[in-house]
Amino acid sequence: MIEGYGIQSGALQQAPQDKASVWLCVAPDAAEQRVLQGSLGIGAQALESSLDPDEVARIEIKANHLFLIWKRPESFDGRAFNVSSFGVVLSEQRLVVICASNSLLSSLASETALKGPLDVLMALLAESVHHYLGHLRVVKQVAREIQQQFTRTMDNQQLAQMYNLSESLVYYVNAIQSNGAVLNLLRSHGQRHGFSAGQLDALNDLVIENEQSYQQARIHAKVFANLIESRGNLANNGMNLALRKLTLINVVFLPLNLIAGIGGMSEFSMMTSGVPWWWSFPALIVGMTLLGAAMVVALRRMA
Template sequence: PDAPERTEVLGRLAIAPHLLDSALDADEISRASFSTDCLSIIWKQPKNVSIQEQLKFDVGSMGLFLQRGQLTVILSECPPSFTSAEFQGSRCARDALLKLLDHTIVHYLGHLKVIKQITVELGSKITFSMENQYLLQMLALAESLIYYINAIEANGGVLAKLESHAQQLGLDAQRLGVLHDLVADNQQCARQARIYSDVVSGLMDTRGTIINNNVSVLLKKLTLISIIFLPLNLLASIGGMSEFSMMTMGIDWKISYSLFLLCLVLLGWGSWHALVHLLETRQRRGRHVMSPGRRTGKDQVPHVMER
């Protein structure tokens, strides 16, 4: 809201200016405060996903003020649609408040489902990647999950406070049951966010190792190609001089140079297989040395049979 709207809101709701500032501050923590005729809630909600250089899931704040049978919602972006099916059947402001809180929890669960799908897709791309682009996107997802966990758990504190002041809020048995369901859904949402955060954080190092291994394999292949072409370049340089033409002057140049090219191909093919076989043999010997051997002779533990 701009300056005239802020003045109008402060005058109509008769609330403290810091509550309005808190409702528009994205870094404000969730809390609930009670007065004689007003319930003030600072609630954390997920923002719309921003796709710029990388995916980013962030959270924002909104203010909920319940007084004199009216619910006032103050937020800077992402206004909810109170005409949707989620808010059908609201008979009073308390019903609208509970449905709005439920709408936010469902919004969190939807984003967590998207984060899981993106994590699986990034994991499959990282398996064959040699750049850190996808790894940086996964790091951004891990950071977003931390913000989500903080916001969801803070909202859980607000729900617990509302549950303890249900009589003061004038909630009947049906609305109190809805509030109990909101507490359980929010706990499940927080648990799911923590699981996703642990999985993403735990696999970050492993997927970084996969990228390093892909680069190492590529460098190994390039090194083999360089080693093979080094003698081939030397022989090709010598064969391309006039001495080779003088040595094969009795043979048609088409036949002589074709045979020379065939020898180079066979030499390169043989060098490639010889180097690959040598490297594989050394790797097998290294694994055999590191693996524990069997006990024989005096190293065996005798089996003692007791009667």
């Protein structure tokens, strides 16, 4: 799907493609890709890179345009935070956005200070950076909830969620870091090619906010890694305590079983033949009880 937009009164409005300064290309099919290659001169490699969700963020500066790949966060699906890529071809008169989902320009509906294609691009990048920051706040809340559940038994679903979030943060850290490199290169390009002071200030703000989100993502990734490690240590500690109790029970009852086995045979009756059985057997039980209690006290002191 290919849609055209124009900038009127500082806002994006749909416009015919021959008058559009902003093109949105959502998952273009083969015919639409031929239109993009023929009418706008976009190469096949740029199209393929823009639609590849695993493409690394980068920027390529050409003679009459620049091409960049940007990593943006996807909506949270309740299990993990995912990232995807979209491509942008920017020239003086036109901005072409190539993506796999139709959720990019809809976020700019409230913008009222757009003047040209470059402003649209910077608004897209700013929305993406703010989206990362919003997701990181959700990650922080989830981490707190998981920490509160550490005192209780966690089922497999909760453990799987913790592992998924930890993996998501690894991808977040990588995506935000590569986006930061793109912003730095774009700022350097703007300083050399006459970006306005306001645009350079906006780029500087984006660089700072992106660095803040990168640091937060690193901290949250470390927190989740520590949570996973702590959960494993707690499980091992619980297993060690259970084995210790079982070992204590075995150590106490092994000699008692031996004595009980001897008492259940004729040797005990022979040794206590001169004592009535209603005295000898209760005395055996009392002696075994006292021996077991003494062994428990001794083992606890040794531990």
